[in-house]
Each structure stands twice: as structure tokens, then as C-alpha cells.
Amino acid sequence: MTTTRYYTATSLDGFIADQDNSLTWLFEVENGGETDADFARFFAGIGAMCMGATTYEWILANDSAESWQSTYGDLPTWVFTHRDLPAVAGANLRFVSGGVEPVHREMTEAAGEKDIWIIGGGGLAGEFADAGLLDEIIATVAPVTLGAGAPLLPRRVLAERMTLTKVEQIGRFAQLTYRLGR
Numbered sequence: 001m002t003t004t005r006y007y008t009a010t011s012l013d014g015f016i017a018d019q020d021n022s023l024t025w026l027f028e029v030e031n032g033g034e035t036d037a038d039f040a041r042f043f044a045g046i047g048a049m050c051m052g053a054t055t056y057e058w059i060l061a062n063d064s065a066e067s068w069q070s071t072y073g074d075l076p077t078w079v080f081t082h083r084d085l086p087a088v089a090g091a092n093l094r095f096v097s098g099g100v101e102p103v104h105r106e107m108t109e110a111a112g113e114k115d116i117w118i119i120g121g122g123g124l125a126g127e128f129a130d131a132g133l134l135d136e137i138i139a140t141v142a143p144v145t146l147g148a149g150a151p152l153l154p155r156r157v158l159a160e161r162m163t164l165t166k167v168e169q170i171g172r173f174a175q176l177t178y179r180l181g182r
Contacts (some may be wrong), residue, residue, distance in 0.1 A: 002108050004116040006125040007042055007138040015149035016122055021054055030141050034171035048107040048116025053081035054066040055120040065089045076110040078103050099128045132182040141174045
């Protein structure tokens with residue numbers, strides 16, 4: 001059965017990007033390749049992914065088309081946006097707007113036996129949670145505080161919906177995995 005996962009890094013104070021929508025703070029944390037290995041294990045089980053426009057634009061501004069291919073290959077990817085965005089050459093992209101439910105059905109079909117990854121942002125992950133379509137949050141907590149920025153999940157999700165299923169140390173990071181009930 002396909003699991004919909006929000007797998008992301010967050011600062012200790014709960015932000016996935018700084019006030020400039022940048023992730024430079026994250027890449028400044030020395031990890032000895034341990035987070036790369038964790039990502040590789042996670043990504044091996046992914047059959048489809050989605051992201052918001054801000055996340056997509058950050059990837060476009062900070063990576064090349066070759067980098068997209070080496071990281072994501074031709075994985076079916078949905079980008080939620082209300083504006084025209086340039087496509088990455090060779091990427092398997094679909095630009096969509098509106099509710100997450102019909103897109104989730106398409107992603108589930110595309111994922112086959114694998115899982116769905118919600119890359120970001122937190123608002124998009126929250127829309128999936130609101131619709132009862134988010135099964136798991138995997139938050140990798142960095143030893144950094146930002147004071148402000150894009151929140152991990154900008155809505156209220158009460159403890160009765162969340163079950164802590166795993167806690168792991170990955171180098172200087174702590175990874176928390178929560179299962180979400182509907």
C-alpha cells in the first residue's frame with residue numbers, strides 16, 4: 001500500500017526555510033554523508049513526488065537540469081502552482097493547481113507499489129493532512145535555530161492524530177517519524 005510521506009529537514013525551532021526561503025543554513029551543517037545515505041534509503045522507496053511553487057523555484061535557482069536528473073531522474077513530479085513556471089528539461093513534471101485530492105489519486109496510481117513524497121512546503125503538506133491524505137511526517141531536525149521563516153507545518157495537528165513511531169540520530173541531526181491518523 002502506498003504511503004504519503006512528508007520527509008523534510010527542519011531547524012530546531014521548526015522552520016524548513018529561512019525568511020528568504022533559503023536552505024543555505026541546512027547545507028552549512030556538517031553531516032559526514034550520513035544524511036545523504038538516509039536520503040538515498042528514503043528515496044529508493046519513492047514512486048511519485050510533489051512540491052509547492054516556492055520549493056520548485058528554490059530547486060531551479062540552486063540546481064541545474066543535470067542535478068535534477070541525477071537526484072530525481074524521471075520520477076513523476078507534481079508542482080502545485082498558480083502561475084507559469086519554467087520546466088526542467090527532461091524532468092517528468094506536471095504543473096497543477098486546486099485541491100490535493102485529485103492529484104493524490106494521480107500520484108498514487110503513478111507511484112505503483114512505492115510511496116509518495118511531499119517535498120514541501122509545509123503549507124502543501126498541511127493541505128494533504130487536512131484532507132486526511134498525509135500518512136507520515138519524517139522531520140530531520142538540524143542543530144540550528146532560525147528565529148523565523150517557513151514553518152514545518154503551519155496548522156494545528158493535535159496529538160491524538162500523531163503517533164511517534166521512530167526516533168533516530170543521524171550524525172548531528174535527530175530524525176522524528178510520526179504516523180498520522182485520519
